[in-house]
Amino acid sequence: MPQPGLADTPSSLRPSPLRRLQRSLAPTVADGLLSLGLIALLLWVGLQLASWAIGRADWAVLQLNSMLLLVGRYPLAEQWRLWLLAGLLAVQAGLSWGLLRAWPRADRSLQGWLWPRHDRIAALCVGLLALLLPAALQLALPLQARWWLLAAALLALRWAAGRWGTRLHRHQLRLVGLLWPVLYLAGLWLIGGGLGLPRVASGDWGGLLLTLLLASFAMALSFPLGVLLALGRRSSLPLLRWGSVVYIEFIRGAPLITLLFIGQNILGFLLPSGLAPDRVWRAAWVLIFFAAAYLAEAVRSGLAAVPRGQLEAARSLGLSQAQALVQVVIPQALRVALPTMVGQFIALLQDTTLLSLIGLLDLLGTARGIMANPEFLGHSSELYLVLAVLYWGCCASLGLGSRALERRLDPRSEPTRG
Amino acid sequence: MAAPMTPPTPPASSALMIEATGVEKWYPNGFHALRGASLTVRRGEVVVIMGPSGSGKSTFIRTFNALEDFQKGSITVDGITLSNDVRQIDAIRREVGMVFQQFNLFPHLSVLENLTLAPVLVRKRPRSEVEGQAMALLERVGIAEQAGKFPGQLSGGQQQRVAIARALCMEPRILLFDEPTSSLDPEMVREVLEVMQALAHDDITMVVVTHEVRFARQVAHRVVLMDQGEVVEEAEPETFFTAPRHERTRRFLEQIL
């Protein structure tokens, strides 16, 4: 028997839009007054902001410093390497995104839909960002065109892979997954140089480039370390368990700034002279060890959610302990831990701003340097606003991506219809 | 089903597949779970172990593939004596399949991948060959059309049949069943028991912990009663259910019949 839903009620009985608005904004008189007050406040704030953005704000500070904010003091002659890397990343991201859509696993209800709602919203955001942000920064037209090209490449590959991705074989799909680490290493080479490319010292990396590089570096390397620590903490072997507990709790108890402080001021004493990495890499290592402790806790909660019977079943089939962990337990644990892990990655991305406090020129550090320049005095609001939008965009899109991945990986989804 | 009810009894001379003598186990909390349990199982035999809950029957069969360790006694499986040697333990686990009460299918793998995982990883067999065998096994347990689905999309009875097929895919010589129907809804018990009954006609050796009296009567060669960590009675089904020798068996049968 079909459930009588809103669609079945005669339209005359459905509440009118005006009525629904009233129910939402003013269910009671008090709520109505509150809503009126809030609307007035929002209008006032909106007007103030608009008048500031159009009237008093001077966006020249961004226009003049856009490359500084993006890549720091990266030498102009070598910047083509970064554009190349951005292009490769856009292609790979579009390819992966499209293939994820073309190959739905549990989420079969989406099959046949080239552009589900979330994807349309995400694509719209990418397009708007590529159109508006360079324009807002008042970049030169050739520069703006490069951003359009990047977005176009991303979306075009998303479309093509979504449409024809099912023709690929399974092992070809795996290949695309494996391309990410390859691309990452290639990225490090393109950025740092060597092996035939002129070197660019890490001290010259800056701005958004440094922020994203350090964040992704810490994410990639803290991941295996975090999984090992989580396994150690759940191990039945006392030495491994207590060692992991002490490490995790110690790192999680200390503020990041004190750990960065250790990295800058004490790491040099701990290593043989001459072996200590430079300031950027010191900070990177601190971030890795810092993030690993938080990640370990996320993974631990995932491991706890995997029933004991899973390990027993795998062992009874003859798999070794290591095979059982890698093939059966860890994939399930990571799936459970995914939302928490992405939360930690978002926190890590935000935490990279602390690098500016120890004198590194990440995105925030570069911006603070610009604000300190007397030439741009009094225009920090514009910079803060753009920075906030940038960080917000990165963090929010990480969160959105994780939620999409979560839905796709859910093994308990409904059976296929029909 | 046209097959005869009780499978043919293997000759008494056939090889010993499991030989457990005087097995004692204490849990870390001091609980004395097994108190000198002994059992021998011959090749091709179907042995059903019954007993009240907490009698140690699950613990006992879990020592056969070293999922549980034990402190005293000895266990020989398929000619290999269980010791602390990890290589021997691995060898035994390859030859002994197990079906669990909670199915324990791998939820992140499809039904087919559940079957092929171990043969490909442990026996190093080519994937295409294993997939063919796996499809044949799924056909045999009657769920070939679900091969691409995930365990979470199947009913309990279907999951347990997949679990049996998964154990068979390793081509074990011995199959252990740890209360395979206890967590199933009543209407699904039959489909699983039918699969197990069909298996019993093969060459494979089966040790089954269960409360299913009908299964024990129709399929088992021998029925064993365990109580408080020891084997109390061991007899052919007919004798076991109609003329038990021990008082404890009689009391147990009163409760379940």
Next chain:
Amino acid sequence: MTATPWWRNRRLLPWLLQGAVGLVVLLVIALLMTNLVRNLTAAGLLLSWRWLGQPAGFDLSETLLPFNASMSYGRALLVGLVNTLRVIVIALVGSSLLGLLVGMAAFSRNGLLRGLARVYVEVVRNVPLLLQLLFWYFVVFLALPDGTAALRLPAVVLAKSGLYLAGFSQGSWQLPQLANSGWQAPLHLSVEFAALLTGLITYIGAFIAEVVRGGIASVPRGQWEAAGALGLHWAASLRHIVLPQALRVIIPGLTNQYISLAKASSLALACGFTDLYSVAETTLNQTGRAVEVVLVLLAAYLSIDLLISATMNGLNRLVQVRER
């Protein structure tokens, strides 16, 4: 039967593994320590605490305990610690109140209020705290007018020179007053302190709002309906029926947020406020005593964390017991 070789013995293997890991860790630690001692000896900085008693030679702008440049480094660090604790306590209360209000607003019948609560949480959580602190200090508080142009609210005055609050002074209620072109009031917070508090409270408040929202959402719908059936209106249902049950879920989440607040307070130097970390940094720059300063910092923050989690665990036990 042949004896099992030791490298295949499953009783021995776990100990071998632990021994190997332990050995590697010990070796690494030993290596680092020898390097540390050698390098510190070379720099003439071997572990010593005598410098704690030497005069600091720098001034601190804002102190609860009396302090001047002739007092010792130890005293300076103590003053910093007290300042840190002051920030933590006030921000803890403020962010809890804000978080509770916003978390409850997520269940309001008023759609606009719900939406605003959502927007606030999503915006604040996805922008780095350091950026927010800099924004509050440099863009908002340092841009405030002063003197007669200061923002005047009942009992509160916001000026470039700080936040002035009404209060009891010499037995009578006193409002902020303008005297000699400067404001005076019983309670005065510096702009640095006010900016830091605002930033911490709005940031941690958003996280607490999520904790509260999750806690309220964990209470079954039937409880709301039962309360409604008894004739309780929305606010009363929330206060008397739902919130007490939600506390079980909320308190563990709060503990995490309070600890992260304690750690986040170390960003005070972004607002120019002298907390423990900024005093420690100045101390390091003057004395070069990196190892000792780090030990002091770690000990202080780890103790604060322990104090918070011990208190909250006690509170948690109280709530869980009352439940039965």
